[in-house]
Amino acid sequence: MKTLEEILKFCEDVSFDLNFTHAKKWKEEKEGRVIVGYMPIYFPREIIHAAGGMAVGIFGGGDRKQIIKGDAYYQSYICHIPRSIMELVLDKHTAHFDGYIFPSICDVIRNLSGIFKQQNIGKFVKYMDFPQNFLPQIGGVFYQQEMEHVLKYIKEINGVEVTTERLNHSIELYNKNRKMIDFIYKIRQDFPWRLSIVDVYHIVRAGTVITVEEHNDILEQVCEHIKKDIGTPQDKVKVIISGAFCEQPSVGLIKAVEEAGCYVVDDDYMLGSRMILGDIDSKTNNPLEAISNSYIKQSQFSSSIYDVHDPKEFRLAKIVKDRGADGVIFASASFCDPSLLDAPIFQNAFNKLGIRYIAFQFSENINQYKVIKEQVGAFSDSIKLWEDEPVVAIS
Amino acid sequence: MAQEAQKERSMILQKEMIEGLFNDLGKAKETGKKVCYTFVPGNLSELIRTFDMLPVYPEINALQSAMRKKSASYIKEAERHAHSEDVCTYVKCDVGMMMKGNIGPTGEKIPEPDILLLSYTGCFTFLKWFETLKREYPNAKVIMVHTPYQENAKITPEMTQYMVKQFKEEVIPQMEAVTGIKYDEEKLKRILALSKEAEDWITKIFDTTKHKPSPIDAYFAGVYYIGPINIGFRGTQEAVDYYKELYKEIMERVRLGLGPITPEGEMKEEKYRLVVEGPPNWTSFREFWKIFYDMGAVIVASSYTKVGGVYDMGWRHDPSRPLESLSEYCMNCYTNLNIPQRIDLLSKCITDYKADGYVTNSIKSCNSFSAGQLGMMREIEDRLEVPVGFIESDLVDPRYFSYSNIKNRLESYFQMLEQRRIIHESETV
Ligand code: SF4
Ligand code: SF4
Numbered sequence: 001m002k003t004l005e006e007i008l009k010f011c012e013d014v015s016f017d018l019n020f021t022h023a024k025k026w027k028e029e030k031e032g033r034v035i036v037g038y039m040p041i042y043f044p045r046e047i048i049h050a051a052g053g054m055a056v057g058i059f060g061g062g063d064r065k066q067i068i069k070g071d072a073y074y075q076s077y078i079c080h081i082p083r084s085i086m087e088l089v090l091d092k093h094t095a096h097f098d099g100y101i102f103p104s105i106c107d108v109i110r111n112l113s114g115i116f117k118q119q120n121i122g123k124f125v126k127y128m129d130f131p132q133n134f135l136p137q138i139g140g141v142f143y144q145q146e147m148e149h150v151l152k153y154i155k156e157i158n159g160v161e162v163t164t165e166r167l168n169h170s171i172e173l174y175n176k177n178r179k180m181i182d183f184i185y186k187i188r189q190d191f192p193w194r195l196s197i198v199d200v201y202h203i204v205r206a207g208t209v210i211t212v213e214e215h216n217d218i219l220e221q222v223c224e225h226i227k228k229d230i231g232t233p234q235d236k237v238k239v240i241i242s243g244a245f246c247e248q249p250s251v252g253l254i255k256a257v258e259e260a261g262c263y264v265v266d267d268d269y270m271l272g273s274r275m276i277l278g279d280i281d282s283k284t285n286n287p288l289e290a291i292s293n294s295y296i297k298q299s300q301f302s303s304s305i306y307d308v309h310d311p312k313e314f315r316l317a318k319i320v321k322d323r324g325a326d327g328v329i330f331a332s333a334s335f336c337d338p339s340l341l342d343a344p345i346f347q348n349a350f351n352k353l354g355i356r357y358i359a360f361q362f363s364e365n366i367n368q369y370k371v372i373k374e375q376v377g378a379f380s381d382s383i384k385l386w387e388d389e390p391v392v393a394i395s
Numbered sequence: 396m397a398q399e400a401q402k403e404r405s406m407i408l409q410k411e412m413i414e415g416l417f418n419d420l421g422k423a424k425e426t427g428k429k430v431c432y433t434f435v436p437g438n439l440s441e442l443i444r445t446f447d448m449l450p451v452y453p454e455i456n457a458l459q460s461a462m463r464k465k466s467a468s469y470i471k472e473a474e475r476h477a478h479s480e481d482v483c484t485y486v487k488c489d490v491g492m493m494m495k496g497n498i499g500p501t502g503e504k505i506p507e508p509d510i511l512l513l514s515y516t517g518c519f520t521f522l523k524w525f526e527t528l529k530r531e532y533p534n535a536k537v538i539m540v541h542t543p544y545q546e547n548a549k550i551t552p553e554m555t556q557y558m559v560k561q562f563k564e565e566v567i568p569q570m571e572a573v574t575g576i577k578y579d580e581e582k583l584k585r586i587l588a589l590s591k592e593a594e595d596w597i598t599k600i601f602d603t604t605k606h607k608p609s610p611i612d613a614y615f616a617g618v619y620y621i622g623p624i625n626i627g628f629r630g631t632q633e634a635v636d637y638y639k640e641l642y643k644e645i646m647e648r649v650r651l652g653l654g655p656i657t658p659e660g661e662m663k664e665e666k667y668r669l670v671v672e673g674p675p676n677w678t679s680f681r682e683f684w685k686i687f688y689d690m691g692a693v694i695v696a697s698s699y700t701k702v703g704g705v706y707d708m709g710w711r712h713d714p715s716r717p718l719e720s721l722s723e724y725c726m727n728c729y730t731n732l733n734i735p736q737r738i739d740l741l742s743k744c745i746t747d748y749k750a751d752g753y754v755t756n757s758i759k760s761c762n763s764f765s766a767g768q769l770g771m772m773r774e775i776e777d778r779l780e781v782p783v784g785f786i787e788s789d790l791v792d793p794r795y796f797s798y799s800n801i802k803n804r805l806e807s808y809f810q811m812l813e814q815r816r817i818i819h820e821s822e823t824v
Contacts, residue, residue, distance in 0.1 A: 131541060
């Protein structure tokens with residue numbers, strides 16, 4: 001078993017290798033392997049795995065890529081991530097990728113898929129329309145057709161016919177993956193000092209750029225390490241981060257929140273890797289249906305899923321309660337429609353529910369966050385000052 | 396306005412139709428008619444009409460509020476309640492209007508919705524918008540219609556089936572439950588036949604810009620022309636009559652060799668023919684139009700007039716396939732086309748209508764249009780070697796309309812067009 005430091009170093013390195021070298025090496029090792037890049041938030045990676053491919057998350061260039069060409073594609077009042085994705089692609093960082101998936105999350109990502117098509121980037125470009133109808137016989141069937149469409153593209157490249165066995169096997173691997181990530185969050189809920197939020201971030205993000213087998217191996221080791229009583233508790237309040245599910249804040253900002261006095265006990269940074277709650281049935285004759293049902297019935301709430309049947313504000317309030325959090329920090333990427341349009345819904349509800357919160361905006365390339373740090377510090381102080389007051393008043 | 400004294404008959408017809416709708420809305424409680432809020436792109440007017448409901452279009456209310464200079468205060472009100480400065484201003488204008496009593500453009504209170512029909516076509520903000528309204532109107536029934544995006548530049552049978560199933564198993568039963576009216580497919584078919592007729596006429600109307608001078612402005616005046624077909628009158632005899640009348644008036648202008656009517660009077664000389672991409676600014680609509688008028692620029696086609704349906708490629712509602720046809724309609728609206736399709740469509744307009752240039756009005760708070768516009772512009776410039784212009788404004792937030800900026804940019808653009816023309820003419824000589 002590797003030391004925790006070694007594991008964390010590896011995870012940090014692969015997560016921010018903007019050349020995706022690890023995936024590239026993996027591809028070169030064997031004929032017929034394909035790499036499919038996917039944009040946030042969620043994509044059922046199981047199907048790519050079953051088709052002999054690797055799904056690789058593209059989360060923009062963060063504060064590590066200077067934008068020159070990307071700005072020519074996007075006006076200043078559009079979020080930052082599409083321009084940094086363009087920059088990565090035009091600078092050939094993803095030259096070894098075979099195809100690209102754009103999950104239906106917002107108009108920016110949707111239209112970016114069109115720009116990719118227009119420019120003939122990759123062997124295929126697929127905008128993946130996740131259903132907003134949640135009946136298995138309607139939205140579920142449509143979703144299965146969307147997945148079949150992706151598989152058809154991959155088959156055209158590597159000739160792999162996906163079988164039920166292969167899919168069920170892939171589902172099992174990802175079930176295990178999610179379970180271990182869950183375990184890490186559960187441990188942190190009670191002992192947040194054992195791993196910092198940045199460490200968790202690196203660990204989970206690494207899973208989007210390496211194989212699931214390798215990632216499971218890493219997670220197993222991390223779980224073993226954090227079962228032990230490591231680290232030193234500090235006097236910090238517990239918070240949930242919400243709203244940063246697509247464009248990612250820089251690592252410095254993720255770190256700053258904890259440095260300013262808040263243990264982050266849950267977040268939606270890498271929402272896609274944790275989107276499905278619980279296991280997907282891996283024993284059926286129709287695994288695509290099982291994946292589809294899991295999305296329809298077992299998804300975490302998200303700004304891109306229509307929520308009238310299960311309002312998101314109460315789901316977030318429940319997470320606050322379950323995690324024993326003292327408050328919520330709404331962190332939205334600047335100009336991020338889904339996140340910003342949800343903000344009043346959350347905040348109006350939280351005012352009534354008595355859940356404390358603050359909100360700020362960030363951009364992936366900004367690494368000056370003195371003001372945010374002060375804001376978070378003041379938030380943490382105010383919670384400590386009023387700690388006898390009931391924090392969450394939900395029934 | 397100069398021509399207000401001598402309104403064309405079509406204008407009177409349109410005014411009567413809209414006033415009638417708002418009157419009916421005012422009396423909805425008394426008459427027991429159910430009220431259905433919905434959006435322009437992918438609007439299911441025919442279905443709403445089949446169930447005798449009255450439509451309300453929050454986007455239209457927002458733009459009307461802007462034209463009446465009320466949007467700034469509504470937006471401020473919404474921003475006071477945690478709405479971000481950076482999101483679609485239609486939403487904030489609507490929410491602010493609701494917070495201030497929901498008094499509509501005619502001064503009457505707009506009734507609360509019985510149904511929020513989320514025929515969610517080409518824009519994610521719609522989804523967020525009705526999630527927000529649902530919290531304000533907990534008794535309203537939200538009916539979601541997921542319109543698949545034309546990601547691969549086509550409508551597949553699977554996409555149509557998905558929509559038809561939604562209509563059959565979700566939309567129609569829920570409409571029946573709310574209205575207490577049984578679905579009558581024959582009635583829907585009759586309505587669709589009239590829709591088709593109106594679509595034929597409006598296509599002919601927008602095609603008149605082939606003439607030189609163009610008898611109409613297909614953007615600034617175009618937004619009025621699309622009113623009836625987009626805000627609930629598609630599928631009525633009134634709409635057919637309106638478009639017939641409008642066509643007749645326009646053809647008379649063609650016969651007389653006249654240019655478009657504008658608020659400043661008739662356009663005397665057509666100097667430049669343009670195609671415009673993006674919605675207009677509503678807060679300074681007249682000043683905006685005047686900049687083009689002063690330069691002698693006529694808009695011969697615009698993408699904005701296609702948000703409520705793209706008819707110029709031959710697609711029509713088809714009474715013999717009612718639900719399939721409604722599905723295709725939703726999928727075929729402009730913002731539901733992928734970027735290469737949008738480029739092809741606009742390129743066709745530039746070629747067919749012999750445009751001298753292509754201008755993008757980039758709306759700050761509308762990602763559905765704006766994200767990707769720069770790439771489109773570049774491609775169109777490369778493909779057609781047509782001069783492209785770029786300006787920025789907003790729909791209904793007056794803070795983002797900078798008259799001098801827009802004017803300066805357009806002036807430089809028109810200078811460029813002029814130089815091109817001189818060069819072109821000297822080459823021809
Ligand atoms: S940051 Fe927000 S607006 Fe930008 S692409 Fe992501 S979800 Fe869309
Ligand atoms: S974002 Fe654009 S298309 Fe969507 S509601 Fe706002 S103005 Fe309309």
